Amino acid sequence: MERDVNATATTPPDSDPARKRRVHGMLKMYYGLNEEGKTVDHAESLDPCDINGPHFDPEVYLNKLRRECSLGDLMDQETCMVRQIRSLDSDMQTLVYENYNKFISATDTIRKMKNDFKKMEDEMDCLSTNMAAITEFSARISGTLQDQHAQITKLSGVHTLLRKLQFLFELPARLNKCLELQAYAQAVSSHRRARCVLQQYSHMPSFRGIQDDCHAIMDKLAQELRQRFRDGGSSAKDLSECVELLLQLDEPAEELWNPFLSPGSKTDILEFIDRGCNEFVSSLCLVIASYQQLFVNRPQEGNLASKNIPQMAIGKLHAFVDDLSARYFSLVERRIQEETSVGDNSLLVRALDRFHRRLQAVAKLLPGSAVPSQGTEIVVRAARERIKQYLAALQSFYLDSLTNVRQALAAPRLGVSSAGGGSHPGGPATGKDTLASLPDLLSSLSVSILNQIKSVLASVHLFTAKDITFSNKPYFKGEFCSQGVRDRGGSTPPALLLLLSRLCLDYETSTISYILTLTDEQFLVQHHSPVTAVTALCGEAREAAQKLLNHYVKVQGLIISQMLRKSVETRDWVNTIEPRNVRAVMKRVVEDTTSIDVQVGFLYEEGVRKAHSSDSSKRTFSVYSSSRQQTRYAPSYTPSAPMDTNLLSNIHKLFSERIDIFSPVEFNKVSVLTGIIKISLKTFLECVRLRTFGRYGLQQIQVDCHYLQMYLWRFVSDENLVHFLLDEIVGSTAHRCLDPAPMEQSVIEVICERG
Template sequence: MAERKLTTFLDELSEGYFEIVEKRLREEKSPGDNSLLVRALDRFHRRLQAPSKLVPGCSFNRRGTEIVVRAAQERLAQYLQALKDFFQGCITDVRQALAAPRVPGKEAPALGELLAMLSGSVLNQIKSVLASVHLFTAKDVAFSDKPYFKGEFCSQGVREGLIVAFIKSVCQTARQFCDSPGEKSANTPPLLLLLLSRLCLDYETSTISYILTLTDEQFLGLDHSPVTPVSTLCSLARSTAQTLLNQYVKSQGLVVSQMLRKSVETRDWVMTIEPRNVRAVMKRVVEDITSVDVQVGLLYEEGVRKAHSSDSSKRTFSVYSSSRLQGRYAQSYTPSAPLDTSLLSNIQKLFSERIDIFSTVQFNKVSILTGIIKISLKTFLECVRLRTFGRFGLQQIQVDCHYLQLYLWRFVSDENLVHCLLDEVVCSAAHRCLDPAPMEQSVIDVICERG
């Protein structure tokens, strides 16, 4: 009877003490030096052992352990948020590096260097966090032999609640640059999409496996609760990399498409003068595609191309020849047989190879450039189909398309793709021409060589 009264009295008396301790622990918001917190919790837990032995019925030990567990869980949550904030800060630094004005005489940081800096900084931060939370399981810490710290803390707390959660957060943060319809996605630099796609691909191939192996080696828990397989996280990282790469191709394709669209829509193609030069916008398109080729090559491997013919750069010389255009379209501009030619044209399209403009992009340079060029030339084609052309307007399209063929074929996986799309552009211009008189191929050659 007296022992029960003593136990009740001590429990009531200690309640205020435990509330003060928890209130003080909640004020520890900064996860900077975790060793101070662990030492404080260790001292707190040790000092509860003596009264617990004197009065075995009191709840000192149980309540003290609960406080230590909650403090450890809170610290894990703080470290997770710190990792997320750190990653966001790294992305901000990369964006600033990409947007910074180029100082004459000083080279801009290469994409490979930015990727290495981003990946290395995040990995070092993860290692630092693991070292900090590992203090909770140190052998000289009094509460480290408790069942929670031997099992659940390791598997569900550190592995799942901290490391796995952060890897998922990395993928989620990267996807936000593609999924959000607002200003964030609209203002995202295409190079950031490319860099993040490579980061996620590297996570899928090696980084995730390395991080989780490192975590499992340091936190050998006795808990047998189910954990997230490495393969699941790798699949998530790969799908994120694919989404980012697709968005990069669309963004770069849109940049080139807008140039082509504006160049077609702002010109009077009926009253234009006889072409003497390649239009400046076509030279700009080739320059931009070349620049993209260099940038992508810094992060992705070359990829596989179909074998090129020995005269790949000259294949268009016969495509836009006057004899072919006249033979293909002459009848369509005579009143006697408009229907027959339209029917022949449609039959020809049935048997031509279908080009999937928005097909999935592979993780290599050739596939990425192919996707960008397909989007650009498809936009060019759709713009031409909406305009009406005079004789010289058609001839200017011939010159421009031949110039593009001279340079773009080397960037794509199959040169016939560029060949077919540009052929369609010229054919559509011929269909929309009031006076279809194609330019001689020899003249086109001279203009393009001079351009």
């Protein structure tokens, strides 16, 4: 209790907040405002001996004291208590006194305010009456004046209108006068003022007359201005004034430029640029120079305020020059775009060069202007455009040469097929010389393409040699090559052409690098612009070549297999007669394969083949037609051993690799031929499996297969492949045969030899 009763009333301002809170808490507690922690409160509040608690019971407390304390303690307690009570009393007194004082002063203030307000109210009343009187008066005045006022307004309106009309009517005369006095600026400004009015009322005849007059005069004026402008003028200032006025006259910029450029556009571009440079650029330079002399470089003679005039002046000049040059550039660009003929580059190059150099002058005069950079941009764009044109031309040339080759091929091709029926082994003699022209054609094609590329390069070279500024061309070159090549790959002409163009691409693998080195030599420049990598180009070419070759194999295989399929499907194999000959189809197959071989042989090197036995052609079929076949079929007669039938063939297959029929081929003859033969024989196999054979049917197939065996092995990389497929064919035929009685091997051989 004694801890801080003292502090309650006179809390020192700097006492710590915790303490303050506690004091507050005690006061609150006293007044029943409960805010502090409930549990503590609760515990305290229940204690009747707590002198600060609400449940304080004096009796209990006294009893407790009396019981617990010694006399001395009691005395101490008493003095302490008395002291505390006293201090509390005095505190209370001070508080009451202070509050009383405040209350008194507040009452005084309120009373004073009441008096003041009363006075103010009176004054306000007076004011409002006055105001009412004023309003009344003003209303009366305006009422009386209204009529006159309206009249005055009307009159003044009429007056201005009349003035305007007078101005209009006098305009032609005035314009004429201006024209005489050569006060062009005034003329233009007055015409500008009147123009829209005239335009608006042009439906009325009188106004129309005026307008027409004005137009005539203004035309004259414009012409005169132009004349003056064209004459080169006395001073740059005059010139710029002329330009300004003409522009103000709403003459379209192009029109403004056109008449003075028109002679150039009809002649060549060099002249055009020359004129443009002479007229425009030089006058522009003049303007700039005089302007700078007048405003910018003038010594600081004037007052202090003119300090930042040079900056402002330069800004304005920039804007003016930019505006003008933008118009000029758009014109130049249009002109350059018209220049599309691929033929002669030098003129264009020189023109661009001159253009660029003139603009350099402007750049020197006016550093920081956007004009030169824009000019360079135009030059670069023109160059790029040019290169695109070359690319297109090259492509069309390529297509042309392709069609040429196609036509050249079509004619001999017919010759081959018509001559094909004759003597066959080793390829028909007539076919051979037509085929011999293949490499010729190919070389001529590639040489001509190369030449074309070279010439284009040369012309592009001209560009770079002439002009130092746009030398970053190897990039275009690279792109250019790749595009040309890609185009090459995209076209898919028929089989023979596929082969040809495929080879072309193969050539490209060496040609491309050649061209690129050539390019690099010619453009001895920095390489930071991304040149398409040689490897990427070559890769592309190679990919295209691969695709073309695959396609070629597929197409050729398809032709042969179609032949085989038809031959198997259309025949009645059950009722066929005993074979005396190899079927003509097989001969055709061998012939075609041979001619393909020759064809491919011209364009591709041989390629690797697995070593084969010297007597491959003599390989007897008895191996499978008797022994293997027997083992294959023997178990079939005893159905109790079901798996044996397939066992042998399965084991056989386990050791032979899976044959991918339509697999990608390599760039050599053997691989191509292998692909074609694989496709054909597989087709043969599948077709055989769909048919049923009689005894002689089987024998015919045997004969056919032997014949194929005799001739086909030499084309393929792995003769076992042919063996395997032919084995399968004969095996399947035997399976599909109603009466499988194979032919004697010797007989087969005889028949085949005879064929």
